Amino acid sequence: MKTILVTGANGLLGQKIIYGLRNKEGIRCISTGRGENRMKAKDGYIYESLDLNNSVAVIQTLEKYSPDVIINTAAMTNVDACETKKEEAWYLNVTFVENLVRICEQKKIHLVHLSTDFVFNGEKGPYVEEDIPDPLSYYAQTKLEGEKRIQNSSISWAIIRTIIIYGVVDDNSRSNVVLWTLNSLKNKKTITVINDQFRSPTLSEDLAQACIAAAMKKAKGIYHVSGREVMNILDIAYIVADFFELDSSFIKPISSKDLNQPAKHPPVTGFIISKAEKELDFRPHTFLEGLTYLKNQLKLVAGNS
Ligand SMILES: NC(=O)c1ccc[n+]([C@@H]2O[C@H](COP(=O)([O-])OP(=O)(O)OC[C@H]3O[C@@H](n4cnc5c(N)ncnc54)[C@H](OP(=O)(O)O)[C@@H]3O)[C@@H](O)[C@H]2O)c1
Numbered sequence: 170m171k172t173i174l175v176t177g178a179n180g181l182l183g184q185k186i187i188y189g190l191r192n193k194e195g196i197r198c199i200s201t202g203r204g205e206n207r208m209k210a211k212d213g214y215i216y217e218s219l220d221l222n223n224s225v226a227v228i229q230t231l232e233k234y235s236p237d238v239i240i241n242t243a244a245m246t247n248v249d250a251c252e253t254k255k256e257e258a259w260y261l262n263v264t265f266v267e268n269l270v271r272i273c274e275q276k277k278i279h280l281v282h283l284s285t286d287f288v289f290n291g292e293k294g295p296y297v298e299e300d301i302p303d304p305l306s307y308y309a310q311t312k313l314e315g316e317k318r319i320q321n322s323s324i325s326w327a328i329i330r331t332i333i334i335y336g337v338v339d340d341n342s343r344s345n346v347v348l349w350t351l352n353s354l355k356n357k358k359t360i361t362v363i364n365d366q367f368r369s370p371t372l373s374e375d376l377a378q379a380c381i382a383a384a385m386k387k388a389k390g391i392y393h394v395s396g397r398e399v400m401n402i403l404d405i406a407y408i409v410a411d412f413f414e415l416d417s418s419f420i421k422p423i424s425s426k427d428l429n430q431p432a433k434h435p436p437v438t439g440f441i442i443s444k445a446e447k448e449l450d451f452r453p454h455t456f457l458e459g460l461t462y463l464k465n466q467l468k469l470v471a472g473n474s
Contacts, residue, residue, distance in 0.1 A: 170196070170197055171195060171196055171197070171237045171238065171385075172196075172197045172199060172235065172236040172237050172238075173190060173196055173197070173198055173199070173236060173238045173239075173240065173384050174199040174201065174231070174234055174236035174238070174239045174240070175187060175190070175199070175200050175239075175240045175242065176201050176202075176219070176221060176239070176240070176241045176243040177202065177241070177242035177243030177244065178200035178201055178202040178206075178208070178216070178242075179202035179203060179204070179208070179338075179342075180202075180242055180343065181334055181336055181345070181373050182283065182334060182376055182377060182380070183200070183243070184207075184208055184338050184339060185373045185374050185377035186240055186380055186381060187200045187208060187214055188377070189377050189381045190214065190381060191210065191212070191213030191214040192213035192214075197234075198213070198214035199217060199236060200215065200216045200217070201217045201218070201219040201230060202218065202219070203219070203220055203221075204218060205218065206218075207338070207339060207340045207342065209339040209340075215234075217230055217233075217234075221243055221261060221265050222260060222265075227265075227268065227269075227272075228272065231272055231276065231278075236278055237278065237279065238278065238280075238281060238384045239269065239273065239278055239279075239281070240281045240283075240383075241266070241281070241282045241283060242283050242380075243261065243265075244261060244262050244283065244315075245257060245258045245261045245262055245308070245311075247308075248306055248308040248309075248432045248434070249430060249431040249432050251306065251307045251308035251432065252306065252308075252431045252432045253431070255307055258307060258311050259314075262308075262314070262315050263311050263314045263315050263318065266282065266315040266319065270318050270319055270324055273322075273324040273325075273326075274322060274323060274324050278324070279324075279325045279326070279327075279384070279387045280319060280324055280326045280327070281326075281327045281380055281384050281388075282315070282316070282319055282326065282327070282328050283328075283329055283330075283331065283380070284312050284315065284316050284328050284329065284331075285309065285312050285330055285331065286330060286331070286332040286368070286435070286438035286439075286440065287304060287305070287306060287308060287312065287434070287435060287438075288303075288312055288313045288316065288330065289302055289303060289304075289435055290303040290304070290305055290435055291434070291435020291436040291437050291438050292435075292436070292437070293437070294367065294399065294435070294440075295369070295399055295438070295439030295441050296393065296438065296439070296440055296441065297393065297440075297444075298330075298390070298391040298393055298444060302316075305432075305433040305434070305435055306432035306433050306434070307432065316328055316391075325387060325389060326389065327387075327388045327389055327390060327392060328390075328391045328392070329376075329379060329392050329394050330391065330392070330394065331371050331394050331395055332370070332371055332439070333345065333346055333368050333369075333370050333371065334370075334372075334373050334376060335347040335348070335370050335371070335372060335373065335459065336372060336374060336463065337463060337466045337470060341470065346370065346402065346405055346406070347370070347409055347460070347463065350362070350405070350406045350409040350420075351415070353419065354409075354410055354413070354415035354416060354417070354419050354420070355413075355415060357416070357419060358419065359419045359420075360420055360421065361422075361423040361428065362402060362403050362406040362420050362421070362423065363402045363422075363423060363424070363425060363428055363434075364401065364402075364403040364422040364424060365401075365424050365425050365436060366401070366435075366437070367400060367437040367438065367439060368399070368400065368402060368438055368439065369396045369398060369399050369400070369438070369440060370395075370396050370398075370405060370456055371394070371395045371396050371453070372396065372453065372454050372459035372462065372463075374462070375396070375451070375452075375453045375454055375459075376394055376395075378451070379392070379394045379449045379451045382450060383449055388448060388449060392444055392445045392448070392449060393442055393444065393445060394440070394442060394445045394449070394451060395439070395440045395442060395453070396453050396454070396455070396456060396459070397442065397455070398455065398456055399437070399438075403422050405456075406420050407420065408457075408460070412457070412460045412464075413464070
């Protein structure tokens with residue numbers, strides 16, 4: 170029996186990983202999240218409320234379950250908030266990772282850690298794993314520093330970098346570019362969408378499968394895991410409008426210069442995913458397939474509420 174502990178289990182990726190691991194033969198799945206369990210399904214895994222800012226509680230939980238693998242999805246993920254709440258961002262994205270590495274070293278735990286395309290400056294995407302990072306924002310700096318704490322250690326590790334994740338969480342508490350566009354247009358609300366930044370949207374379930382594969386085989390090294398298509402964010406919004414048959418005239422294009430986001434964002438990212446395809450058997454859905462998947466999930470959520 171292999172014990173896999175997941176942090177950030179109330180988050181978008183965390184939930185999908187738990188759904189992938191629960192009731193899986195040979196796996197004891199420990200799910201940890203801030204506050205109460207917000208997943209609908211409560212069986213097939215153990216839930217522990219765990220605030221990662223509490224280092225004593227973190228040690229106690231890891232002592233209690235003695236995992237073989239930790240999948241660390243938790244992070245301060247709001248890029249603009251990281252610019253103003255720097256201490257908070259540093260603690261979760263760097264200090265906590267440093268503490269985790271120390272425990273993994275002592276207990277011989279394999280660590281699968283999530284990182285981001287934002288470690289790159291976006292001047293030459295799509296990127297391979299060996300490309301040199303050059304973070305533009307504080308969020309990106311903290312994520313890169315977290316990576317370095319892992320890479321410079323003696324533990325067994327995999328770092329999975331990903332790009333704008335989309336999907337539906339059980340309590341509908343989290344938004345992303347697809348849901349934001351969809352909900353705004355449904356409510357006939359005008360949205361300004363950036364027209365000069367390019368990304369590869371990643372279906373949360375696809376990414377979860379890659380994380381699970383990395384945990385199961387204790388994969389080692391950096392992996393780039395995202396959708397295949399590198400798309401203009403404005404086009405993502407237009408495709409969502411078209412797919413859900415909504416009025417796209419509520420979408421107003423804006424340039425990075427005019428939007429003036431608090432954090433600097435890389436213009437063009439996207440990943441070459443051949444390493445993940447080969448070693449993690451990663452087979453991402455196309456964006457249109459992902460939207461079809463998400464549409465069915467939204468119907469289910471609506472049907473259950
Ligand atoms: N989302 C993206 O587009 C994207 C793109 C590139 C990389 N990534 C990386 O992918 C990973 C997963 O992202 P995601 O979209 O799943 O993020 P998410 O939905 O924001 O989930 C992060 C989780 O971390 C939890 N968390 C934050 N502070 C905590 C604390 N002190 N104690 C315990 N839990 C805490 C949050 O809890 P609450 O639910 O209570 O807030 C949340 O459930 C992150 O490492 C992120 O950096 C994400």
